[in-house]
Amino acid sequence: MEAKYYCPECGHEFVQGEYNYNYETANLDFECPECGWTGNDDDVYDEPEGELEIWNGGYNQRQLKKDGLCIVTWPESQYLTETPGHRNHSWLINDTRGLNRFGSSAYVVEIDWYNENV
Numbered sequence: 500m501e502a503k504y505y506c507p508e509c510g511h512e513f514v515q516g517e518y519n520y521n522y523e524t525a526n527l528d529f530e531c532p533e534c535g536w537t538g539n540d541d542d543v544y545d546e547p548e549g550e551l552e553i554w555n556g557g558y559n560q561r562q563l564k565k566d567g568l569c570i571v572t573w574p575e576s577q578y579l580t581e582t583p584g585h586r587n588h589s590w591l592i593n594d595t596r597g598l599n600r601f602g603s604s605a606y607v608v609e610i611d612w613y614n615e616n617v
């Protein structure tokens with residue numbers, strides 16, 4: 500499978516010719532043709548940032564846990580939303596019941612991804 504790389508600034512998908520192997524650092528060097536961002540393969544994302552999705556499930560904690568999900572509330576959710584790729588692994592709580600219970604800026608998040616990345 501061929502790896503795909505995405506610009507952390509603008510989400511541009513890098514194609515061949517837009518990155519070069521750097522023999523001194525043993526990294527791939529990237530330069531984004533859209534926003535001018537430069538960096539190496541430690542900084543690029545291996546998946547595109549998705550759309551912000553709204554949680555439309557329930558809030559049964561036992562069921563969430565069984566599904567590998569947890570709820571992250573403010574202020575911890577600040578760190579979540581600053582983490583690249585979070586939109587692919589979390590859902591915003593935006594219904595009346597959820598807002599009353601967890602406040603705004605609360606998310607349902609995949610536990611494994613959260614523990615590894617945030």
Ligand SMILES: [Zn+2]
Nearest residue numbers: 506509531534
């Ligand atoms: Zn870019």
